[in-house]
Amino acid sequence: MEIIYRPYVDPDIVSLIERMHPPRVSIDNDTCPDCTLVKVDSANKHGILLEMVQVLTDLDLVISKSYICSDGGWLMDVFHVTDQLGNKITDESLIHYIQQAISTSRESSREVQPSISKNVRPAYISAEHTALEMTGTDRPGLMSEMSAVLAEMGCHVSAAVAWTHNARAACIIYVADECNGGPITDPCRVARVQAQLENVVEAHHCNGEKRSVRLACPVGGKTHTERRLHQLMAADRDYEACCSCSVQDDDGKDEEMNSNGKFDWQRRKEREATTRVKIENCTEKGYSIVTVRSKDRLKLLFDTVCALTDMQYVVFHAAISSKGPKAVQEYYIRHKDGCTLDLEVERRRVTQCLIAATERRVSHGIRLDVTTENRIGLLADVTRVFRENGLSIARAEIGTNGDRAAGTFYVKDASGDNISRETLEMVQREIGGGTVLVLDKPLDLRSRTTSSSTGGRNSAGTEDRPKLSLGSLFWSHLERLSSNFRPIKS
DSSP states (O other): OOOOOOOOOOHHHHHHHHHHSOOEEEEESSSOSSSEEEEEEEEOOTTHHHHHHHHHHHTTOEEEEEEEEOOTTEEEEEEEEEOTTSOOOOOHHHHHHHHHHHHSOHHHHTTOOOOSOSOOOOOEEOTTSEEEEEEEEOOTTHHHHHHHHHHHTTEEEEEEEEEEETTEEEEEEEEEETTTSSOOOOHHHHHHHHHHHHHHHHHTOOTTOOOEEEEEOOOSSOEEHHHHHHHHHHHTTGGGGSOOOOOOOSSOTGGGBOTTSOBOHHHHHHHHTSOEEEEEEETTTTEEEEEEEEEOOTTHHHHHHHHHHHTTEEEEEEEEEEETTEEEEEEEEEETTSOOOOSHHHHHHHHHHHHHHHHTTOOOSEEEEEEEEOOTTHHHHHHHHHHHTTEEEEEEEEEEETTEEEEEEEEEETTSSOOOHHHHHHHHHHHOSEEEEEOSSOOOOOOHHHHHHHTTBOTTSSBOOOOOOHHHHHHHHHHHHHHTOTTOOO
């Protein structure tokens, strides 16, 4: 085993360097005709890349390209960004926020709020809330039962974020004391609430199945909610079900030919929808080169960098680009101890973790955005409507902004059938308020009669029914969970 000796650097010296050389941020709208360039140069430290990407993705900006260079003690990064409509970033208040959030110290930048009209979701866990963290097997009714316990014990739910992946579920629910609206600080009460929730989560688990419930009292620092969700699911080892086969070809042309030697469009479509990871070592420079090819989507760069950072890998160089529906990310990395990825077991784990990180946020089902006046029990009412109409929730994000509530739900039919147009119209009518059906892609919203008469087959006569998602079932109970959400202002 090779031993690497490194000079000792006093932490106070590192802090002094950061104060002397804070990040310098330049916003360039002149160089590229179709995007804004965000250029950053700064003293380097582990995790700073993730912090910069967090600032941009928390604003829901699209990063189409990025070039990263941080060899040595300095970094120079360039991000090509637009808003979600493909426009440049020209709003002066938004530009000022980006510069201030990246340039100032890590603590003070978290207090900066963008002066833009958008529904602010709970990006960070703060001292204003007690955070309930749960991981376990994805099953119907789980969230409903948990929310009932919270309501009975006088815990008000102010926000929630939930993901499901590979038959596992994870959620972070922000709760406050129903009496005073503040965090729950009484250790005895925290222990009682946690014990009751553990009983609920444990009730339907088999012996040996992993599960975790933790009610965390407020702390001084702040934790990014989505990063924490990644950490929870990784600790739950949801990545173990991911295919660990790495990509051996760069363009995939051979794999896209059928047995007759002709181009197979269906095979290409399947490849584009699959995340593929290739790992090789650059012995001359002492790096491991990790290439991730996947379908492009919002916050993809954040999810990938988050996984690498939490696995204690340092990104020295990177090139990220997207073209159409595809994204290619290439990272030159080493572990914090200076080692490259030499062992096969380590490569397999990195591959699985990166695939899981890109898949957890993938949207399954139909998206419903709900915006309405905040009131006690709102989330419960909304999720009850989903449940009564046979819909389950695959992913959910709920937050509040003043007296308004906003929530995004990805719903699926709990039985695995296509969701009928009549069902969606009924859901929209019953929820009321500002309920908007968002179609990310054209969907076949057939009526149940039509669906049953066709037997769930497509024009080619092959079976074409979506499979039942444990996540969706689990979320149909987020719905009921919410019933107990007091002022959940969805």
